[in-house]
Amino acid sequence: MEIIRALEFVDGKLKFIDQTKLPLKEEFVVTDNYERIAEAIEKLEIRGAPAIGIAAAYALTLAIRNNNTPAIFYNAYDRIFRTRPTAVNLFYALSEMKNIFELNKNSNEVYELLLVHANKIHQSDENMCNAMAKNGLEIFKKKSRVLTHCNTGALATGGNGTALNVIRYAFEKGMVDFVYADETRPLLQGSRLTAWELNKYGIPFSINTDSTAAVLMKQGKVDLVITGSDRIAVNGDAANKIGTYNLAVLCCYHKIPFYVAAPTTTIDKNSPNGDSINIELRNKKELTNFGTLQITCDDYDVYNPAFDVTPNHLIHGIITEKALHKPPYDFRNV
Amino acid sequence: MEIIRALEFVDGKLKFIDQTKLPLKEEFVVTDNYERIAEAIEKLEIRGAPAIGIAAAYALTLAIRNNNTPAIFYNAYDRIFRTRPTAVNLFYALSEMKNIFELNKNSNEVYELLLVHANKIHQSDENMCNAMAKNGLEIFKKKSRVLTHCNTGALATGGNGTALNVIRYAFEKGMVDFVYADETRPLLQGSRLTAWELNKYGIPFSINTDSTAAVLMKQGKVDLVITGSDRIAVNGDAANKIGTYNLAVLCCYHKIPFYVAAPTTTIDKNSPNGDSINIELRNKKELTNFGTLQITCDDYDVYNPAFDVTPNHLIHGIITEKALHKPPYDFRNV
Numbered sequence: 001m002e003i004i005r006a007l008e009f010v011d012g013k014l015k016f017i018d019q020t021k022l023p024l025k026e027e028f029v030v031t032d033n034y035e036r037i038a039e040a041i042e043k044l045e046i047r048g049a050p051a052i053g054i055a056a057a058y059a060l061t062l063a064i065r066n067n068n069t070p071a072i073f074y075n076a077y078d079r080i081f082r083t084r085p086t087a088v089n090l091f092y093a094l095s096e097m098k099n100i101f102e103l104n105k106n107s108n109e110v111y112e113l114l115l116v117h118a119n120k121i122h123q124s125d126e127n128m129c130n131a132m133a134k135n136g137l138e139i140f141k142k143k144s145r146v147l148t149h150c151n152t153g154a155l156a157t158g159g160n161g162t163a164l165n166v167i168r169y170a171f172e173k174g175m176v177d178f179v180y181a182d183e184t185r186p187l188l189q190g191s192r193l194t195a196w197e198l199n200k201y202g203i204p205f206s207i208n209t210d211s212t213a214a215v216l217m218k219q220g221k222v223d224l225v226i227t228g229s230d231r232i233a234v235n236g237d238a239a240n241k242i243g244t245y246n247l248a249v250l251c252c253y254h255k256i257p258f259y260v261a262a263p264t265t266t267i268d269k270n271s272p273n274g275d276s277i278n279i280e281l282r283n284k285k286e287l288t289n290f291g292t293l294q295i296t297c298d299d300y301d302v303y304n305p306a307f308d309v310t311p312n313h314l315i316h317g318i319i320t321e322k323a324l325h326k327p328p329y330d331f332r333n334v
Numbered sequence: 335m336e337i338i339r340a341l342e343f344v345d346g347k348l349k350f351i352d353q354t355k356l357p358l359k360e361e362f363v364v365t366d367n368y369e370r371i372a373e374a375i376e377k378l379e380i381r382g383a384p385a386i387g388i389a390a391a392y393a394l395t396l397a398i399r400n401n402n403t404p405a406i407f408y409n410a411y412d413r414i415f416r417t418r419p420t421a422v423n424l425f426y427a428l429s430e431m432k433n434i435f436e437l438n439k440n441s442n443e444v445y446e447l448l449l450v451h452a453n454k455i456h457q458s459d460e461n462m463c464n465a466m467a468k469n470g471l472e473i474f475k476k477k478s479r480v481l482t483h484c485n486t487g488a489l490a491t492g493g494n495g496t497a498l499n500v501i502r503y504a505f506e507k508g509m510v511d512f513v514y515a516d517e518t519r520p521l522l523q524g525s526r527l528t529a530w531e532l533n534k535y536g537i538p539f540s541i542n543t544d545s546t547a548a549v550l551m552k553q554g555k556v557d558l559v560i561t562g563s564d565r566i567a568v569n570g571d572a573a574n575k576i577g578t579y580n581l582a583v584l585c586c587y588h589k590i591p592f593y594v595a596a597p598t599t600t601i602d603k604n605s606p607n608g609d610s611i612n613i614e615l616r617n618k619k620e621l622t623n624f625g626t627l628q629i630t631c632d633d634y635d636v637y638n639p640a641f642d643v644t645p646n647h648l649i650h651g652i653i654t655e656k657a658l659h660k661p662p663y664d665f666r667n668v
Contacts, residue, residue, distance in 0.1 A: 185543040191630045206635035209519040210545040211577030215642045243545030290624045296525045301540035308549045
């Protein structure tokens with residue numbers, strides 16, 4: 001099965017695939033400019049909570065490559081901190097990198113030390129992806145038809161993905177029959193990115209509008225739903241791409257199990273529940289325009305949250321690299 | 335309040351606004367060519383179940399204007415019959431026009447007689463819109479925040495609309511505070527057409543992706559939901575734009591009343607329940623492309639039903655020109 005890598009650190013530069021161009025163009029960006037990486041995160045050229053954390057770690061490393069003063073480091077830190085507010089992996093990565101910098105700021109090897117740690121975050125994410133896939137296998141009770149939302153594959157992580165990797169691995173093991181990919185408005189990560197990955201992996205799939213998921217469930221075509229998460233509260237409430245809560249409600253109504261797959265780096269120990277998760281509101285142009293094409297008038301009001309929060313009682317299980325966690329969830333010590 | 339007319343028959347020609355261009359361009363088409371009207375229905379330049387019925391009646395009339403042979407009439411009848419399979423108003427209009435033609439095919443005045451009947455269907459639809467608005471007022475128990483899906487306004491009918499006219503009228507009466515318009519994938523009738531109408535009427539509104547409706551409900555921002563219908567079975571099961579069933583399930587979960595507004599011409603006496611309603615599957619390009627812009631690969635599979643069916647038990651009330659019908663529904667004699 002084809003291996004996809006969203007991010008690679010090669011010869012002192014970060015190489016990443018520009019996800020806004022997929023699937024029509026497979027275009028790579030190679031840069032040692034941290035500002036370019038910050039921009040890539042903001043514009044969703046790099047996206048997915050784990051991938052954002054890894055890219056942020058490499059960006060901070062590159063920021064001080066030629067000049068490792070605290071002023072430069074903290075300036076870059078602040079810049080990257082402000083890129084996207086919801087994915088907690090970003091803040092964990094930044095905070096770890098800051099600790100390394102502060103402990104070693106007088107060392108000549110601070111760049112190398114930061115790079116070692118960025119690589120470690122990356123490698124650790126790759127390992128977590130593999131472990132999640134294995135832990136997720138037991139949710140497939142038979143050869144299943146699975147529905148998923150947004151993109152949670154290799155493109156979203158440093159390895160093979162979270163929820164989509166659970167699906168990919170189960171497919172390899174003969175436990176996935178078909179995948180329904182929600183197109184995932186407004187940015188269409190499902191019809192663009194998940195479809196691109198599924199096609200590369202040779203997994204049978206079709207694309208549907210987000211609201212068609214309800215009909216597929218009513219028709220008995222969906223055995224289970226798996227999504228990723230951008231931030232999980234200590235009680236198991238999970239923030240994820242807008243539309244996830246909708247799916248969880250549909251699953252509840254149709255008695256279909258709803259699962260979340262995410263590494264434990266997605267758990268926010270400072271969020272006792274979903275109410276304390278900061279939800280990013282994104283630009284109205286994501287609804288009024290598509291690319292260069294205008295859909296509707298710019299001056300109409302738009303409500304465009306990037307994420308929603310699914311309450312723990314709608315989640316049948318949360319798959320991390322450590323286990324398949326069952327409710328009631330308590331992530332204080334995970 | 336501004337008056338909008340989707341269709342007008344003027345000087346022997348049908349004048350209609352090209353809804354695929356709205357809201358960015360207000361472009362009218364004037365034609366006496368029935369084939370052009372059939373095309374307009376297929377391409378959704380003219381859309382909305384009642385408007386389709388009216389346009390079909392005018393198209394059949396125009397077809398035999400210069401040459402009223404049965405061969406020409408039935409050829410046009412078949413052509414228009416095949417435009418769209420779900421809106422029952424289309425088939426009622428065609429069947430009525432066929433009766434008039436068959437009773438009068440030897441008369442010199444068959445064109446005039448068909449035109450009188452097409453005008454009658456149009457006028458009757460306008461009257462039904464007004465009556466529905468009045469019958470719908472009682473669902474507003476307080477100044478309400480209303481969510482709606484697709485476009486069910488003047489653009490969809492021969493008058494002021496179905497569900498959106500209930501909202502418009504209630505707004506005039508001081509009973510509507512705010513409208514949330516689902517963008518309505520894939521063809522974005524909400525963010526384009528409903529937004530355009532609401533803006534013309536001066537009703538405060540915002541646009542959201544379809545799956546954001548769930549979050550708005552969770553946040554307690556939605557007091558009630560009203561949609562239209564393209565075909566209602568005798569038992570009250572209602573086919574409507576894809577995404578309507580999703581909303582009805584969300585309303586059930588969040589304990590929000592869900593209403594349907596449609597004229598009795600939408601009732602299909604031949605459909606005992608929703609299972610017998612023929613659901614149109616539309617072209618995959620509606621998901622893989624937006625206008626001239628390609629979103630994702632053409633060769634990916636797409637499941638793109640135009641409509642879904644909401645079972646009667648999820649519908650709090652069905653507003654027709656005759657009454658606000660409450661469950662259990664029995665439309666055999668309505």
